[in-house]
Amino acid sequence: MSEVPTIRVVDVHKRFGSLEVLRGVSFEVHRGNVVSMIGASGSGKSTLLRCINHLETPTTGDIFIEGESLCFRGDAAGSRAPRPLSEINRMRRDLGTVFQQFNLWPHMTVLGNVIEAPNRVRGLSRKAAAQLGGECLARVHLEDKALEYPARLSGGQQQRVAIARALAMQPKVMLFDEPTSSLDPELTDEVLGVMRELAADGTTMIVVTHEMGFAREVSDRVMFLHNGLIEEEGPPDQMFGAPKSERFRQFIAKYLY
Amino acid sequence: MSETLQQLLDISIFWEYRTVLLRGLAVNFYVFVCAAIVALSLGLGAALLRVSRRRPLRALGTLHVEIFRNAPDYVMVVWVHFVLPLLIGTLLHTRFELNPFVSAIIALGFVYSGYFAETFRAGIEAVPIGQIEAGRSCGMSDRHILWRIVLPQVVRRMLPESINQFISLFKATTIVSLIAVPDLMYQVSMITQQEMRPLPLYTGAALVYFAVILVASYALRAASERWRNKIFA
Numbered sequence: 001m002s003e004v005p006t007i008r009v010v011d012v013h014k015r016f017g018s019l020e021v022l023r024g025v026s027f028e029v030h031r032g033n034v035v036s037m038i039g040a041s042g043s044g045k046s047t048l049l050r051c052i053n054h055l056e057t058p059t060t061g062d063i064f065i066e067g068e069s070l071c072f073r074g075d076a077a078g079s080r081a082p083r084p085l086s087e088i089n090r091m092r093r094d095l096g097t098v099f100q101q102f103n104l105w106p107h108m109t110v111l112g113n114v115i116e117a118p119n120r121v122r123g124l125s126r127k128a129a130a131q132l133g134g135e136c137l138a139r140v141h142l143e144d145k146a147l148e149y150p151a152r153l154s155g156g157q158q159q160r161v162a163i164a165r166a167l168a169m170q171p172k173v174m175l176f177d178e179p180t181s182s183l184d185p186e187l188t189d190e191v192l193g194v195m196r197e198l199a200a201d202g203t204t205m206i207v208v209t210h211e212m213g214f215a216r217e218v219s220d221r222v223m224f225l226h227n228g229l230i231e232e233e234g235p236p237d238q239m240f241g242a243p244k245s246e247r248f249r250q251f252i253a254k255y256l257y
Numbered sequence: 258m259s260e261t262l263q264q265l266l267d268i269s270i271f272w273e274y275r276t277v278l279l280r281g282l283a284v285n286f287y288v289f290v291c292a293a294i295v296a297l298s299l300g301l302g303a304a305l306l307r308v309s310r311r312r313p314l315r316a317l318g319t320l321h322v323e324i325f326r327n328a329p330d331y332v333m334v335v336w337v338h339f340v341l342p343l344l345i346g347t348l349l350h351t352r353f354e355l356n357p358f359v360s361a362i363i364a365l366g367f368v369y370s371g372y373f374a375e376t377f378r379a380g381i382e383a384v385p386i387g388q389i390e391a392g393r394s395c396g397m398s399d400r401h402i403l404w405r406i407v408l409p410q411v412v413r414r415m416l417p418e419s420i421n422q423f424i425s426l427f428k429a430t431t432i433v434s435l436i437a438v439p440d441l442m443y444q445v446s447m448i449t450q451q452e453m454r455p456l457p458l459y460t461g462a463a464l465v466y467f468a469v470i471l472v473a474s475y476a477l478r479a480a481s482e483r484w485r486n487k488i489f490a
Binding site: 053055085086089090091092093095096097099101103104105106107116117120121162165166169175 | 385387388390391392393394395396397398399401405406409410413
Protein backbone atom coordinates (compact mmCIF):
# COMPACT_ATOMS: atom_id res chain seq x y z
CA MET A 1 0.00 0.00 0.00
CA SER A 2 1.67 3.14 -1.19
CA GLU A 3 -1.09 5.46 -0.03
CA VAL A 4 -0.40 7.52 3.14
CA PRO A 5 -2.27 5.88 6.03
CA THR A 6 -5.13 7.91 7.48
CA ILE A 7 -3.87 7.15 10.98
CA ARG A 8 -0.42 5.92 11.84
CA VAL A 9 0.38 5.23 15.48
CA VAL A 10 4.09 4.91 16.17
CA ASP A 11 5.42 3.32 19.35
CA VAL A 12 3.02 5.10 21.70
CA HIS A 13 3.72 4.81 25.40
CA LYS A 14 1.49 6.35 28.05
CA ARG A 15 2.36 6.48 31.69
CA PHE A 16 0.15 7.77 34.53
CA GLY A 17 2.60 8.18 37.40
CA SER A 18 4.18 4.79 37.92
CA LEU A 19 1.47 2.98 35.95
CA GLU A 20 2.35 2.32 32.33
CA VAL A 21 -0.96 1.97 30.51
CA LEU A 22 0.45 1.77 26.98
CA ARG A 23 3.80 0.10 26.46
CA GLY A 24 4.67 0.72 22.85
CA VAL A 25 1.76 0.44 20.43
CA SER A 26 2.13 0.84 16.66
CA PHE A 27 -0.40 0.32 13.90
CA GLU A 28 -1.84 1.88 10.76
CA VAL A 29 -5.36 2.49 9.60
CA HIS A 30 -5.98 3.08 5.91
CA ARG A 31 -8.82 4.92 4.28
CA GLY A 32 -12.11 3.06 4.45
CA ASN A 33 -10.83 0.58 7.03
CA VAL A 34 -12.83 -0.43 10.06
CA VAL A 35 -10.59 -1.43 12.95
CA SER A 36 -11.98 -2.81 16.20
CA MET A 37 -9.96 -2.65 19.40
CA ILE A 38 -10.96 -5.20 21.97
CA GLY A 39 -9.54 -6.28 25.29
CA ALA A 40 -10.32 -6.46 28.98
CA SER A 41 -10.87 -3.31 31.06
CA GLY A 42 -7.52 -1.76 31.86
CA SER A 43 -5.87 -3.18 28.75
CA GLY A 44 -5.28 0.38 27.50
CA LYS A 45 -7.67 0.45 24.55
CA SER A 46 -9.61 3.56 25.62
CA THR A 47 -6.40 5.37 26.53
CA LEU A 48 -5.04 4.52 23.09
CA LEU A 49 -8.12 6.00 21.44
CA ARG A 50 -7.82 9.11 23.62
CA CYS A 51 -4.19 9.49 22.53
CA ILE A 52 -5.27 9.48 18.89
CA ASN A 53 -7.34 12.64 19.36
CA HIS A 54 -4.87 14.05 21.87
CA LEU A 55 -7.24 14.06 24.84
CA GLU A 56 -4.28 12.27 26.39
CA THR A 57 -0.74 13.24 25.46
CA PRO A 58 1.43 10.19 24.75
CA THR A 59 4.42 9.99 27.10
CA THR A 60 6.55 8.99 24.12
CA GLY A 61 5.76 8.06 20.54
CA ASP A 62 3.67 9.90 17.99
CA ILE A 63 0.51 9.73 15.92
CA PHE A 64 0.33 10.78 12.29
CA ILE A 65 -2.90 11.91 10.66
CA GLU A 66 -2.49 11.56 6.89
CA GLY A 67 1.24 11.84 7.43
CA GLU A 68 1.13 14.89 9.69
CA SER A 69 2.53 14.53 13.20
CA LEU A 70 -0.04 15.21 15.92
CA CYS A 71 2.40 15.60 18.78
CA PHE A 72 5.28 17.52 17.24
CA ARG A 73 5.70 20.48 15.02
CA GLY A 74 7.35 20.09 11.64
CA ASP A 75 8.50 16.84 10.06
CA ALA A 76 9.65 13.95 12.20
CA ALA A 77 13.28 14.46 11.24
CA GLY A 78 13.30 18.15 12.06
CA SER A 79 11.90 20.01 15.04
CA ARG A 80 10.72 18.05 18.07
CA ALA A 81 8.93 20.99 19.64
CA PRO A 82 5.50 20.02 20.97
CA ARG A 83 2.68 21.08 18.72
CA PRO A 84 0.78 24.09 20.13
CA LEU A 85 -2.83 23.59 21.18
CA SER A 86 -4.19 25.79 18.39
CA GLU A 87 -2.70 23.45 15.78
CA ILE A 88 -3.87 20.36 17.65
CA ASN A 89 -7.37 21.85 17.59
CA ARG A 90 -7.09 22.30 13.83
CA MET A 91 -6.05 18.65 13.42
CA ARG A 92 -8.82 17.45 15.70
CA ARG A 93 -11.40 18.70 13.22
CA ASP A 94 -10.50 15.70 11.11
CA LEU A 95 -11.21 13.24 13.93
CA GLY A 96 -14.82 12.60 14.88
CA THR A 97 -15.17 11.17 18.37
CA VAL A 98 -18.12 9.33 19.89
CA PHE A 99 -17.95 8.79 23.64
CA GLN A 100 -19.36 6.15 25.94
CA GLN A 101 -21.39 8.79 27.82
CA PHE A 102 -22.67 10.56 24.65
CA ASN A 103 -21.59 13.94 26.09
CA LEU A 104 -24.21 15.95 24.28
CA TRP A 105 -24.51 19.60 25.27
CA PRO A 106 -27.82 19.75 27.16
CA HIS A 107 -28.54 23.45 26.59
CA MET A 108 -28.58 23.07 22.81
CA THR A 109 -31.18 21.36 20.69
CA VAL A 110 -30.27 18.24 18.77
CA LEU A 111 -29.63 20.29 15.65
CA GLY A 112 -27.74 22.87 17.73
CA ASN A 113 -25.42 20.12 18.97
CA VAL A 114 -24.80 18.90 15.44
CA ILE A 115 -24.13 22.28 13.81
CA GLU A 116 -22.19 24.01 16.60
CA ALA A 117 -18.74 22.92 15.43
CA PRO A 118 -19.37 23.04 11.64
CA ASN A 119 -20.74 26.55 12.12
CA ARG A 120 -18.26 27.99 14.60
CA VAL A 121 -15.15 25.88 14.15
CA ARG A 122 -15.24 25.07 10.44
CA GLY A 123 -16.83 28.42 9.68
CA LEU A 124 -19.79 27.24 7.59
CA SER A 125 -22.70 29.67 7.45
CA ARG A 126 -25.60 28.79 9.76
CA LYS A 127 -27.69 27.89 6.75
CA ALA A 128 -25.08 25.61 5.22
CA ALA A 129 -24.40 24.06 8.62
CA ALA A 130 -28.11 23.43 9.18
CA GLN A 131 -28.35 21.78 5.77
CA LEU A 132 -25.38 19.57 6.57
CA GLY A 133 -26.73 18.91 10.06
CA GLY A 134 -30.02 17.75 8.61
CA GLU A 135 -28.20 15.33 6.32
CA CYS A 136 -26.16 13.95 9.23
CA LEU A 137 -29.28 13.51 11.35
CA ALA A 138 -30.89 11.66 8.45
CA ARG A 139 -27.94 9.28 8.41
CA VAL A 140 -28.69 8.34 12.02
CA HIS A 141 -32.46 8.35 11.33
CA LEU A 142 -33.26 11.21 13.71
CA GLU A 143 -34.18 14.04 11.34
CA ASP A 144 -37.55 14.39 13.11
CA LYS A 145 -35.84 15.08 16.48
CA ALA A 146 -33.83 18.09 15.27
CA LEU A 147 -35.59 20.57 17.56
CA GLU A 148 -35.79 18.42 20.70
CA TYR A 149 -33.46 18.88 23.64
CA PRO A 150 -31.17 15.93 24.45
CA ALA A 151 -32.86 15.33 27.83
CA ARG A 152 -36.01 14.29 25.96
CA LEU A 153 -34.28 11.49 24.04
CA SER A 154 -33.51 7.90 24.96
CA GLY A 155 -29.89 6.83 25.45
CA GLY A 156 -29.79 5.17 22.05
CA GLN A 157 -31.15 8.29 20.38
CA GLN A 158 -28.68 10.48 22.27
CA GLN A 159 -25.80 8.32 21.10
CA ARG A 160 -27.02 8.53 17.51
CA VAL A 161 -27.12 12.34 17.84
CA ALA A 162 -23.53 12.17 19.11
CA ILE A 163 -22.63 10.16 15.99
CA ALA A 164 -24.34 12.77 13.77
CA ARG A 165 -22.45 15.52 15.62
CA ALA A 166 -19.14 13.81 14.88
CA LEU A 167 -20.12 13.15 11.24
CA ALA A 168 -21.03 16.80 10.74
CA MET A 169 -17.35 17.74 10.96
CA GLN A 170 -16.81 15.49 7.91
CA PRO A 171 -13.87 13.84 9.63
CA LYS A 172 -11.27 11.66 7.99
CA VAL A 173 -11.77 9.04 10.64
CA MET A 174 -14.45 8.29 13.24
CA LEU A 175 -13.28 7.21 16.70
CA PHE A 176 -15.76 5.28 18.83
CA ASP A 177 -14.97 4.82 22.54
CA GLU A 178 -17.24 1.99 23.76
CA PRO A 179 -20.28 3.58 22.14
CA THR A 180 -22.79 1.04 23.46
CA SER A 181 -21.35 0.32 26.92
CA SER A 182 -23.64 2.67 28.82
CA LEU A 183 -26.79 1.68 26.93
CA ASP A 184 -29.48 -0.75 27.99
CA PRO A 185 -29.21 -3.95 25.95
CA GLU A 186 -32.37 -3.22 23.98
CA LEU A 187 -30.92 0.11 22.82
CA THR A 188 -27.53 -1.11 21.62
CA ASP A 189 -28.86 -2.47 18.34
CA GLU A 190 -30.04 0.88 17.00
CA VAL A 191 -26.57 2.35 17.60
CA LEU A 192 -24.72 -0.65 16.19
CA GLY A 193 -27.08 -0.57 13.18
CA VAL A 194 -26.08 3.03 12.42
CA MET A 195 -22.40 2.10 12.79
CA ARG A 196 -22.84 -0.81 10.39
CA GLU A 197 -24.33 1.57 7.83
CA LEU A 198 -21.40 3.97 8.25
CA ALA A 199 -18.97 1.11 7.72
CA ALA A 200 -20.86 0.01 4.62
CA ASP A 201 -20.61 3.58 3.27
CA GLY A 202 -16.82 3.35 3.48
CA THR A 203 -16.29 5.46 6.64
CA THR A 204 -12.87 5.00 8.20
CA MET A 205 -13.51 3.87 11.75
CA ILE A 206 -11.62 2.89 14.89
CA VAL A 207 -13.98 1.25 17.37
CA VAL A 208 -13.20 0.36 20.96
CA THR A 209 -15.88 -2.14 21.85
CA HIS A 210 -17.04 -5.08 23.89
CA GLU A 211 -19.48 -6.12 21.16
CA MET A 212 -17.74 -9.19 19.77
CA GLY A 213 -20.44 -9.80 17.16
CA PHE A 214 -19.97 -6.30 15.79
CA ALA A 215 -16.16 -6.60 15.82
CA ARG A 216 -16.37 -9.89 14.00
CA GLU A 217 -18.88 -8.96 11.34
CA VAL A 218 -18.06 -5.34 10.58
CA SER A 219 -14.32 -4.87 11.04
CA ASP A 220 -11.62 -5.33 8.45
CA ARG A 221 -9.18 -5.84 11.25
CA VAL A 222 -9.36 -6.65 14.94
CA MET A 223 -6.73 -5.70 17.51
CA PHE A 224 -6.63 -7.40 20.87
CA LEU A 225 -4.93 -5.33 23.53
CA HIS A 226 -3.52 -6.76 26.71
CA ASN A 227 -1.50 -4.91 29.35
CA GLY A 228 -0.81 -1.96 27.07
CA LEU A 229 0.38 -3.97 24.08
CA ILE A 230 -1.25 -5.31 20.94
CA GLU A 231 -1.25 -8.98 21.82
CA GLU A 232 -2.79 -10.19 18.60
CA GLU A 233 -4.23 -8.64 15.47
CA GLY A 234 -5.59 -9.71 12.14
CA PRO A 235 -8.72 -10.10 10.02
CA PRO A 236 -11.71 -11.05 12.19
CA ASP A 237 -12.28 -14.47 10.62
CA GLN A 238 -8.72 -15.47 11.30
CA MET A 239 -8.73 -13.92 14.79
CA PHE A 240 -11.94 -15.48 15.95
CA GLY A 241 -11.61 -18.65 13.86
CA ALA A 242 -8.10 -19.57 14.86
CA PRO A 243 -6.89 -17.46 17.78
CA LYS A 244 -3.15 -17.74 18.20
CA SER A 245 -2.43 -16.39 21.66
CA GLU A 246 -3.60 -18.13 24.77
CA ARG A 247 -4.78 -14.85 26.32
CA PHE A 248 -6.98 -14.00 23.37
CA ARG A 249 -8.42 -17.51 23.43
CA GLN A 250 -9.33 -17.07 27.10
CA PHE A 251 -10.75 -13.61 26.39
CA ILE A 252 -13.12 -14.68 23.62
CA ALA A 253 -14.10 -17.82 25.49
CA LYS A 254 -15.79 -15.55 28.05
CA TYR A 255 -17.89 -13.96 25.31
CA LEU A 256 -18.69 -16.96 23.18
CA TYR A 257 -19.72 -19.51 25.75
CA MET B 258 -54.98 55.84 73.06
CA SER B 259 -56.32 54.34 69.86
CA GLU B 260 -56.23 57.77 68.28
CA THR B 261 -52.56 58.15 69.17
CA LEU B 262 -51.83 54.79 67.66
CA GLN B 263 -53.73 55.69 64.53
CA GLN B 264 -51.74 58.86 64.22
CA LEU B 265 -48.52 56.98 64.80
CA LEU B 266 -49.30 54.49 62.09
CA ASP B 267 -50.85 56.89 59.61
CA ILE B 268 -49.15 55.91 56.40
CA SER B 269 -50.56 58.85 54.44
CA ILE B 270 -47.44 60.85 55.23
CA PHE B 271 -45.65 58.34 53.07
CA TRP B 272 -47.93 59.30 50.22
CA GLU B 273 -47.26 63.01 50.72
CA TYR B 274 -43.57 62.46 50.16
CA ARG B 275 -44.00 59.92 47.36
CA THR B 276 -41.85 61.73 44.78
CA VAL B 277 -38.86 62.02 47.05
CA LEU B 278 -39.29 58.47 48.30
CA LEU B 279 -39.62 57.03 44.80
CA ARG B 280 -36.51 58.85 43.78
CA GLY B 281 -34.84 57.21 46.76
CA LEU B 282 -36.05 53.80 45.65
CA ALA B 283 -34.71 54.49 42.17
CA VAL B 284 -31.32 55.17 43.76
CA ASN B 285 -31.50 51.77 45.46
CA PHE B 286 -32.14 50.15 42.09
CA TYR B 287 -29.35 52.10 40.48
CA VAL B 288 -26.80 51.09 43.13
CA PHE B 289 -28.11 47.53 42.98
CA VAL B 290 -27.75 47.18 39.21
CA CYS B 291 -24.27 48.73 39.10
CA ALA B 292 -23.04 46.71 42.08
CA ALA B 293 -24.51 43.54 40.55
CA ILE B 294 -22.63 44.15 37.31
CA VAL B 295 -19.39 44.67 39.24
CA ALA B 296 -20.07 41.61 41.42
CA LEU B 297 -20.91 39.33 38.48
CA SER B 298 -17.89 40.37 36.41
CA LEU B 299 -15.43 40.12 39.28
CA GLY B 300 -17.09 36.94 40.50
CA LEU B 301 -16.73 35.29 37.11
CA GLY B 302 -13.12 36.41 36.92
CA ALA B 303 -12.34 35.03 40.39
CA ALA B 304 -14.15 31.76 39.61
CA LEU B 305 -12.13 31.29 36.42
CA LEU B 306 -8.95 31.88 38.44
CA ARG B 307 -10.08 29.28 40.96
CA VAL B 308 -10.57 26.59 38.32
CA SER B 309 -7.34 27.49 36.50
CA ARG B 310 -4.70 24.87 35.83
CA ARG B 311 -2.03 27.14 37.32
CA ARG B 312 -1.61 27.06 41.06
CA PRO B 313 -0.65 30.76 41.58
CA LEU B 314 -3.79 31.84 39.72
CA ARG B 315 -5.91 29.47 41.80
CA ALA B 316 -4.39 30.95 44.97
CA LEU B 317 -5.17 34.46 43.75
CA GLY B 318 -8.80 33.51 43.14
CA THR B 319 -9.09 31.94 46.57
CA LEU B 320 -7.59 35.03 48.17
CA HIS B 321 -10.16 37.24 46.46
CA VAL B 322 -13.04 35.04 47.55
CA GLU B 323 -11.89 34.73 51.15
CA ILE B 324 -11.22 38.44 51.61
CA PHE B 325 -14.49 39.71 50.23
CA ARG B 326 -16.79 36.94 51.31
CA ASN B 327 -15.67 37.42 54.90
CA ALA B 328 -15.82 41.21 54.92
CA PRO B 329 -19.03 42.67 56.44
CA ASP B 330 -20.66 44.88 53.83
CA TYR B 331 -21.12 47.77 56.25
CA VAL B 332 -17.42 47.78 57.13
CA MET B 333 -16.48 47.59 53.47
CA VAL B 334 -18.71 50.52 52.52
CA VAL B 335 -17.19 52.68 55.24
CA TRP B 336 -13.66 51.54 54.48
CA VAL B 337 -13.92 52.17 50.75
CA HIS B 338 -15.50 55.58 51.26
CA PHE B 339 -13.32 56.94 54.05
CA VAL B 340 -10.09 54.93 54.22
CA LEU B 341 -9.37 54.05 50.59
CA PRO B 342 -9.30 57.71 49.43
CA LEU B 343 -6.90 58.53 52.29
CA LEU B 344 -4.57 55.73 51.22
CA ILE B 345 -4.70 56.72 47.57
CA GLY B 346 -4.29 60.40 48.43
CA THR B 347 -1.26 59.69 50.60
CA LEU B 348 0.34 57.57 47.89
CA LEU B 349 -0.27 60.18 45.18
CA HIS B 350 0.38 63.17 47.45
CA THR B 351 -2.92 64.79 46.44
CA ARG B 352 -6.36 65.18 47.87
CA PHE B 353 -8.52 62.34 46.70
CA GLU B 354 -12.20 61.77 47.29
CA LEU B 355 -14.71 59.23 46.10
CA ASN B 356 -18.24 60.04 45.12
CA PRO B 357 -20.51 58.19 47.59
CA PHE B 358 -22.21 56.40 44.69
CA VAL B 359 -18.87 55.11 43.45
CA SER B 360 -17.82 54.01 46.94
CA ALA B 361 -21.11 52.20 47.44
CA ILE B 362 -20.93 50.41 44.12
CA ILE B 363 -17.29 49.39 44.57
CA ALA B 364 -17.80 48.19 48.13
CA LEU B 365 -20.96 46.19 47.50
CA GLY B 366 -19.69 44.94 44.14
CA PHE B 367 -16.52 43.55 45.70
CA VAL B 368 -18.25 41.99 48.72
CA TYR B 369 -20.82 40.22 46.56
CA SER B 370 -18.23 39.19 43.97
CA GLY B 371 -16.91 36.85 46.67
CA TYR B 372 -20.28 35.11 46.88
CA PHE B 373 -20.89 35.06 43.16
CA ALA B 374 -17.41 33.62 42.55
CA GLU B 375 -18.33 30.59 44.63
CA THR B 376 -21.64 30.19 42.83
CA PHE B 377 -19.94 30.45 39.45
CA ARG B 378 -17.28 27.97 40.50
CA ALA B 379 -19.80 25.40 41.67
CA GLY B 380 -21.65 25.84 38.37
CA ILE B 381 -18.49 25.42 36.31
CA GLU B 382 -17.45 22.31 38.21
CA ALA B 383 -20.90 20.78 37.73
CA VAL B 384 -20.47 20.65 33.94
CA PRO B 385 -19.33 17.08 33.19
CA ILE B 386 -15.77 16.87 31.86
CA GLY B 387 -17.04 14.71 28.99
CA GLN B 388 -18.92 17.64 27.50
CA ILE B 389 -15.71 19.64 27.47
CA GLU B 390 -13.83 16.74 25.87
CA ALA B 391 -16.57 16.50 23.25
CA GLY B 392 -15.92 20.15 22.43
CA ARG B 393 -12.17 19.64 22.31
CA SER B 394 -12.46 16.69 20.01
CA CYS B 395 -14.45 18.84 17.55
CA GLY B 396 -11.50 21.22 17.50
CA MET B 397 -13.02 23.91 19.73
CA SER B 398 -10.67 26.32 21.50
CA ASP B 399 -10.84 26.66 25.29
CA ARG B 400 -12.47 30.06 24.90
CA HIS B 401 -15.14 28.68 22.59
CA ILE B 402 -15.84 25.87 25.06
CA LEU B 403 -16.08 28.36 27.94
CA TRP B 404 -18.50 30.74 26.24
CA ARG B 405 -20.63 28.30 24.26
CA ILE B 406 -20.60 25.08 26.28
CA VAL B 407 -19.77 25.85 29.91
CA LEU B 408 -21.12 29.32 30.75
CA PRO B 409 -24.61 28.91 29.25
CA GLN B 410 -25.09 25.91 31.52
CA VAL B 411 -23.48 27.63 34.50
CA VAL B 412 -25.91 30.54 34.22
CA ARG B 413 -28.89 28.20 34.25
CA ARG B 414 -27.53 26.12 37.11
CA MET B 415 -26.70 29.07 39.31
CA LEU B 416 -29.97 30.93 38.84
CA PRO B 417 -31.78 29.68 41.96
CA GLU B 418 -28.86 30.49 44.21
CA SER B 419 -28.18 33.78 42.45
CA ILE B 420 -31.71 34.95 43.11
CA ASN B 421 -31.03 34.67 46.83
CA GLN B 422 -27.80 36.58 46.42
CA PHE B 423 -29.46 39.28 44.36
CA ILE B 424 -32.01 39.66 47.15
CA SER B 425 -29.24 40.00 49.75
CA LEU B 426 -27.49 42.52 47.55
CA PHE B 427 -30.65 44.54 47.14
CA LYS B 428 -31.18 44.56 50.88
CA ALA B 429 -27.55 45.58 51.36
CA THR B 430 -28.09 48.65 49.18
CA THR B 431 -30.01 50.16 52.13
CA ILE B 432 -26.81 50.64 54.12
CA VAL B 433 -25.40 53.07 51.55
CA SER B 434 -27.45 55.81 53.25
CA LEU B 435 -24.69 55.74 55.88
CA ILE B 436 -22.31 57.42 53.44
CA ALA B 437 -25.02 59.86 52.28
CA VAL B 438 -26.10 58.13 49.10
CA PRO B 439 -29.66 59.49 48.80
CA ASP B 440 -31.51 56.18 48.71
CA LEU B 441 -34.93 55.43 50.15
CA MET B 442 -33.61 54.89 53.67
CA TYR B 443 -31.66 58.14 53.49
CA GLN B 444 -34.76 60.05 52.38
CA VAL B 445 -36.83 58.44 55.13
CA SER B 446 -34.37 59.46 57.82
CA MET B 447 -34.18 63.01 56.44
CA ILE B 448 -37.97 63.35 56.43
CA THR B 449 -38.17 61.82 59.90
CA GLN B 450 -35.91 64.54 61.20
CA GLN B 451 -38.33 67.18 59.90
CA GLU B 452 -41.62 65.50 60.70
CA MET B 453 -40.62 63.69 63.87
CA ARG B 454 -42.82 60.74 62.93
CA PRO B 455 -40.50 57.76 62.55
CA LEU B 456 -43.14 55.09 62.87
CA PRO B 457 -45.17 55.55 59.67
CA LEU B 458 -42.09 56.49 57.68
CA TYR B 459 -39.90 53.57 58.66
CA THR B 460 -42.83 51.17 58.54
CA GLY B 461 -43.66 52.45 55.09
CA ALA B 462 -40.06 51.97 53.96
CA ALA B 463 -40.02 48.44 55.29
CA LEU B 464 -43.27 47.64 53.49
CA VAL B 465 -41.99 49.07 50.21
CA TYR B 466 -38.78 47.03 50.37
CA PHE B 467 -40.73 43.96 51.33
CA ALA B 468 -43.17 44.32 48.45
CA VAL B 469 -40.48 45.04 45.86
CA ILE B 470 -38.31 42.11 46.89
CA LEU B 471 -41.21 39.68 47.20
CA VAL B 472 -42.61 40.46 43.77
CA ALA B 473 -39.21 40.51 42.07
CA SER B 474 -38.08 37.23 43.58
CA TYR B 475 -41.30 35.41 42.69
CA ALA B 476 -41.14 36.67 39.12
CA LEU B 477 -37.47 35.73 38.79
CA ARG B 478 -38.01 32.25 40.23
CA ALA B 479 -40.91 31.52 37.92
CA ALA B 480 -38.96 32.72 34.89
CA SER B 481 -35.83 30.80 35.81
CA GLU B 482 -37.73 27.55 36.44
CA ARG B 483 -39.35 27.69 33.04
CA TRP B 484 -36.00 28.31 31.43
CA ARG B 485 -34.18 25.55 33.31
CA ASN B 486 -36.78 22.83 32.98
CA LYS B 487 -36.23 22.53 29.27
CA ILE B 488 -32.71 21.34 29.86
CA PHE B 489 -32.31 19.70 33.22
CA ALA B 490 -35.16 17.26 33.05
